[in-house]
Amino acid sequence: MNVYEYLISYNIKPSVQRIAIMDYLLKHKTHPCIDEIYMALCKEIPTLSKTTVYNTLKLFIEHGAARMLTIDERNACFDGDTSVHAHFQCKACGKIYDLPMEMKDPEVEKLAQNGFITEETHLYYKGICPECSKENQN
Template identity: 75%
Template sequence: MNVYEYLLNYNIKPSVQRIAIMDYLLKHETHPCIDEIYMALCKEIPTLSKTTVYNTLKLFVEHGAAKMLTIDERNACFDGNTSLHAHFLCRSCGKIFDMPLKEELTDTDKLGEEGYVVEEVHYYYKGICPECAKQKSKKN
């Protein structure tokens, strides 16, 4: 499915800016913030503003086409992968990694039986990634 169809699938009217922003999110699984997306696309789309990027990402989140991550207290980051998964923030390099979830963690049936309607689930882990841990052990 191309990005145009992807947006239509989420009931989002495609535009040049929306297609470019969603394409960036889907191709760059780095969980970028607004500034990163803006800086990457402003050369290709000179009329693009940070406000447009912000409003577009807000629209994507409202329609379920992207997720906003608040794992990093300094920046909101965005993820084009809307499947259920966890995130790991490396406190050393600052990168955010996708992590698989164990099935028992994702069981919201019990909450449904109790009358809760689950709309979002966030699993955040923080620590040191394997690459940074290796570098740290080499220094010691």
């Protein structure tokens, strides 16, 4: 499925800016912030503004096409992968990694048994990544 069809599947009207921003999110698994997306795309789309990037990401989140991560207290980061997964942020290098997560979470199931309806789950871990751990050992 191309990016145009991907946006349509989330009931988002494709535009040049929206396609470029979603394409960037899907191709760059780095969990970029607004500034990173803007800087990466502003040369190829000179009319792009940070406000447009912000509003587009907000639209993607509202329609479920992207997720906003608040793992970094300084910047909101964005993820084009909307599958169920957790995140790990390295305290040394700041990189954010995707971690697999069970689709059937026993805690969510307990909530459901008590009448709670879970619409979102955010699971964040922080520590030292394998790369930085190796560097510290040398």
